[in-house]
Amino acid sequence: MKLTRREAIRLGIVGGGGLLLPFGYQPPAQAQFSPQVKRFDLPFRRPPLLQPVRSDDTTDYYEITMQKSRVEILPGKTTEIWGYNGMTPGPLIRQKGGKRDLGGRQSIIRFINQLGTDPQGRPIKTSVHLHGMASLPQYDGYAEDLTAPGQYKDYIYPNERPATLWYHDHAIDLTSRNAYMGLAGMYIVEDDYELTQLNLPQGEYDVPLILQDKRFATDGSFIFDDRGQKGLFGDIILVNGVPWPHMEVANRKYRFRLLNASVSRGYQLALSTGDDLIVIGTDAGLRGTPLKTKNFEIFPAERYEFIIDFSKYPVGTQIVLRNLGVPLSVDYSSNTQELMRFEVVRRESDDSTIPAVLRDFKPIDPALAVRTRTFRLERNINNWTINGRTWNKNRSEANPNYGDIEIWNLVSTGGWFHPIHIHLLDMQLLARNGSSPRPYEIGWKDVFYVGEFQTVQVIGKFGPQIGRYMMHCHNLVHEDHAMMAQFEVGQGGYSPFSAPPKSLPATPL
Numbered sequence: 001m002k003l004t005r006r007e008a009i010r011l012g013i014v015g016g017g018g019l020l021l022p023f024g025y026q027p028p029a030q031a032q033f034s035p036q037v038k039r040f041d042l043p044f045r046r047p048p049l050l051q052p053v054r055s056d057d058t059t060d061y062y063e064i065t066m067q068k069s070r071v072e073i074l075p076g077k078t079t080e081i082w083g084y085n086g087m088t089p090g091p092l093i094r095q096k097g098g099k100r101d102l103g104g105r106q107s108i109i110r111f112i113n114q115l116g117t118d119p120q121g122r123p124i125k126t127s128v129h130l131h132g133m134a135s136l137p138q139y140d141g142y143a144e145d146l147t148a149p150g151q152y153k154d155y156i157y158p159n160e161r162p163a164t165l166w167y168h169d170h171a172i173d174l175t176s177r178n179a180y181m182g183l184a185g186m187y188i189v190e191d192d193y194e195l196t197q198l199n200l201p202q203g204e205y206d207v208p209l210i211l212q213d214k215r216f217a218t219d220g221s222f223i224f225d226d227r228g229q230k231g232l233f234g235d236i237i238l239v240n241g242v243p244w245p246h247m248e249v250a251n252r253k254y255r256f257r258l259l260n261a262s263v264s265r266g267y268q269l270a271l272s273t274g275d276d277l278i279v280i281g282t283d284a285g286l287r288g289t290p291l292k293t294k295n296f297e298i299f300p301a302e303r304y305e306f307i308i309d310f311s312k313y314p315v316g317t318q319i320v321l322r323n324l325g326v327p328l329s330v331d332y333s334s335n336t337q338e339l340m341r342f343e344v345v346r347r348e349s350d351d352s353t354i355p356a357v358l359r360d361f362k363p364i365d366p367a368l369a370v371r372t373r374t375f376r377l378e379r380n381i382n383n384w385t386i387n388g389r390t391w392n393k394n395r396s397e398a399n400p401n402y403g404d405i406e407i408w409n410l411v412s413t414g415g416w417f418h419p420i421h422i423h424l425l426d427m428q429l430l431a432r433n434g435s436s437p438r439p440y441e442i443g444w445k446d447v448f449y450v451g452e453f454q455t456v457q458v459i460g461k462f463g464p465q466i467g468r469y470m471m472h473c474h475n476l477v478h479e480d481h482a483m484m485a486q487f488e489v490g491q492g493g494y495s496p497f498s499a500p501p502k503s504l505p506a507t508p509l
Contacts (some may be wrong), residue, residue: 077220090185097159231264281305288361427460467493
């Protein structure tokens with residue numbers, strides 16, 4: 001939908017600015033939208049690949065410093081970000097995974113907090129969540145397991161499931177702010193099967209795409225406006241930190257790993273040519289088979305992998321990756337209706353293929369479920385709630401046994417959509433309002449879009465760890481106010497606080 005000036009005034013975007021909460025900058029009353037940026041003028045950029053600081057027989061060791069820096073996002077202006085290694089998005093981590101006895105490797109990442117204080121003089125505390133990783137509770141980025149400035153924490157990741165993951169901040173009540181300021185990056189796990197037995201596009205033809213939307217003040221600083229705790233919507237679309245980039249491609253197949261790292265915005269992707277996108281993966285890895293679709297929706301924290309075959313286009317063709325929009329995502333004129341442009345600039349041979357079978361995917365039989373639980377997603381005065389309750393680290397809403405198969409009903413009572421993220425395990429979507437899932441949603445997932453007045457039914461087997469984990473809305477504004485709950489798998493697992501951060505200076509990795 002297009003946003004009129006009247007609607008903008010009603011939403012608090014234009015005018016007195018009472019809802020605006022910028023970091024270190026309050027725009028004047030007459031400020032409206034972000035400074036203009038010429039679309040498709042800036043070149044596409046890939047996140048830099050992070051190299052281990054050392055490796056041994058089983059483990060790769062990495063180090064990342066969380067710090068403030070000033071970067072050029074809008075041409076000719078600088079923006080203060082809070083970034084992993086001072087960049088946004090953070091560096092790409094590409095890790096060889098799989099079972100240990102089959103050559104898989106774990107990783108240990110030292111996250112050092114050098115962020116200092118926020119504009120109000122408060123220390124910027126962090127908790128790093130590697131979204132999609134089946135980590136032990138103490139390495140899962142528990143919301144209250146906080147690392148203060150001048151501290152560091154070593155996170156251990158098993159890397160047993162190949163998939164496109166991402167790491168982002170998860171600090172209690174401040175996740176939306178910290179992620180919006182730049183604390184997000186992609187993490188890819190690959191195994192031998194994918195690397196050696198499938199012939200999908202690899203190397204430079206395997207491309208991360210990290211989608212974010214931002215609003216900027218006239219001086220280039222970020223504007224944070226959660227519209228009365230409903231959601232945060234920008235009027236400039238960034239792909240890998242670049243506004244509306246153009247990407248030069250060869251006339252061959254490319255694999256794209258798409259992450260929606262926006263705080264609140266959902267997108268519906270389609271090509272300007274009307275040609276197919278070939279979906280090959282969901283949040284938790286490759287699908288069983290590839291799926292051709294003209295468009296698909298992706299909501300905050302979801303990941304989809306898809307292939308575009310540029311071989312059908314002659315050199316000189318330009319194709320726009322469009323956003324057709326989704327309900328309740330605020331659009332700003334035409335700014336949010338286009339994402340990036342592909343430009344076919346050269347011919348190349350292509351020996352990659354799209355196999356008819358990608359992985360062995362077996363749906364979980366609902367008859368195996370030992371119980372069904374229902375979680376109601378509601379607005380309660382000043383908070384977003386799950387079953388009428390807000391976050392409490394001393395309470396668990398569910399306690400499945402290790403290995404139990406359960407069905408969870410996620411029910412929206414209206415007011416907004418909720419992309420619900422369930423930590424630790426991969427699950428499958430059984431039904432949406434009693435009907436079959438959309439075809440591209442079929443696969444292993446950890447984020448489930450629940451639309452207004454929808455009931456979404458998911459099924460999963462609880463493991464591979466025991467202990468306390470979180471589930472929450474990944475509209476991060478809702479999570480912060482305080483649509484987050486806890487479940488505990490089994491009994492006697494590690495406490496989320498059993499590996500506390502340490503003070504600098506750090507011991508060697």
